[in-house]
Amino acid sequence: MKQLDHAYIDGNWHPLQGQNKFSLINPATQDSVAHVTMATTADVELAVDAANKAFPAWSNTPVSERAKYLNAIADEMLVRYDDLVEAHVVSMGCPAHLVGAYHLDCAIDAMRYYGELAIKTMDKIEERENILLTKQPIGVCALINPWNYPLHQLVGKLAPALAAGCTVIEKPAEQTPLADLIMAEICYKVGLPAGVFNLVFGYGFEIGPIMAQHPKINMISFTGSTRAGIEVAKNAASSVKRVCQELGGKSAYIITEDADIDAAVRYGVEDVMANTGQTCNALTRMLVPTSRYQEVIKSAKEAALEQVVADPYQADATMGPLASENQYQIVKDYIQLGIREGAELLVGGIERPTNVSKGYYIKPTIFTKVTKHMRIGQEEIFGPVLCIMEYDDIEEAIEIANDSQYGLSSGVYAKDKAAALPIAARLEAGQCYIQGAYFSMHAPFGGVKQSGNGREWGEESLQEYIEIKAIIC
Incomplete structure (x- = not known):
């Protein structure tokens, strides 16, 4: 010791x-x-x-x-x-x-x-x-x-x-x-x-x-x-x-109707699951067009089930445990809250993965049918929990994205960079990742609002x- x-x-x-x-x-x-x-x-x-x-x-x-x-x-x-x-x-x-x-x-x-x-x-x-x-x-x-x-x-x-x-x-x-x-x-x-x-x-x-x-x-x-x-x-x-x-952050990620859905969704799921979801700028609110909802949930489920939750020394592990018992309990409480609020559990839940018998492990979890009025759609969970929210047009998507006390990060995946930039410019956040971009130490990092x-x-x-x-x- x-x-x-x-x-x-x-x-x-x-x-x-x-x-x-x-x-x-x-x-x-x-x-x-x-x-x-x-x-x-x-x-x-x-x-x-x-x-x-x-x-x-x-x-x-x-x-x-x-x-x-x-x-x-x-x-x-x-x-x-x-x-x-x-x-x-x-x-x-x-x-x-x-x-x-x-x-x-x-x-x-x-x-x-x-x-x-x-x-x-x-x-x-x-x-x-x-x-x-x-x-x-x-x-x-x-x-x-x-x-x-x-x-x-x-x-x-x-x-x-x-x-x-x-x-x-x-x-x-x-x-x-x-x-x-x-x-x-x-x-x-x-x-x-x-x-x-x-x-x-x-x-x-x-x-x-x-x-x-x-x-x-x-x-x-x-x-x-x-x-x-x-x-x-x-x-x-x-x-x-x-x-x-x-x-804190509760960053919105807008996927447009003309985007490559599989690539966009996979990027979003992997972003949230990285570091077992304990990332302040994770794109935890995925905003998707209702017209392509079925494609989205299919791709999201596939990407989530590819995650390997395992011992940190296991060579193929993509997710380890949450960092503490306190955070483990917080995340489980939010998952239970989401179920009570009426969101639909696509994958995951509060049960420990079957391949581990101890440790603060939790399954990658995705909620669908999340609305902006639900607490899981507004509050920072800080775990591997993704909320999928639907929109009818891009104006509604931007309104939902900006309807938050937070403004740390955001994301847009559109047909191409030119289509993504005008949307990115309207999001109230200190950063915006477009077309699957990743963190750069050359980019100033920080938020607006709270x-x-x-x-x-x-x-x-x-x-x-x-x-x-x-x-x-």
Whole structure:
């Protein structure tokens, strides 16, 4: 049994002072694999002090030198690749052969990408008549990360923050600290200056408010539920710090009447089932023309039944377990709710797949006859549950798609790109994937409405960690 009882603060391993421990559970076996000591306010204060002490030197380190550190971290991530894979399998149940594609490869590339981007942009001075615009790092940043993409989301914040010249205090989700711990070991190994990266473990409801309110923290970047994001914003208001939030989603996916139905539906089903449905921007509302409904449900059922729900070490597994007992119960409750609301269960349900006897496994589930008034058609489920909704014309499809408190992502599959673009332009979402496109780290990622504010990934993410200074000549 591992004992994770040290934080990484000021370049050293600091014994955590708290008495509360979190039991880390392998969701595939339901066995406890580690005990994690939760940080106290005093531990957080040490991390904040370390980050503040390190900021002047790090922010004035040449951008080219900061980029060298990011490249060194990327190199060491490759050395620790197998360890990072294992961390994702053990803590969240992702199939081992899919961890690279879902969680690691983009994160490694992003370390190099933001180093190069900073070199190109940070020292560039823009001139407007008699005004010079320069870029400066915003300061000390608190990064609060989710459990569904622990490394991917960490690097999406950490890489641009370090490249910009910021110092950070990071708190992983309590369920998934293993990859973050490896990243701390990597930062130590490559000689990242003390205090530039600090890691503390803790419960979000305890550590989050401390970070959000702290007067010596200049920015907080949070990924999680909309409910928790609102609390972060409230707490941050007292010190007027910058807040970047990536929150919930219930993304709509419009398939048009003239689309290749089999290709469009298969893409949509596989998108929702990836990472066992635990993806904030998953296209969980599939909007289909009534005229082609029968073709849609035939293709959807076939694609869902091709999913292999199995032990994460099984070579052909496409879905592992849900990441925790709590999420397992939430998803089962929503499936039962959908049945009570009158939606029709095409495949799946609440029963554990017959090939597994324990673990937080659930079948890929598809509901048909879902209406926009049903809770399963409006609320984020965060599991492998797809809601198919019908429409009569494209105007109705767009109205249904936009009738949501969320606006994180969206999708359109039409006859071709030219036909999809006008529809994509009218969807109220921070991103839109057309004709079967996939995530790109070059594209700014973030939402509108209650899906958050600010942007991660792309060039825009670097701007989140920068202040613009105007020098008037």
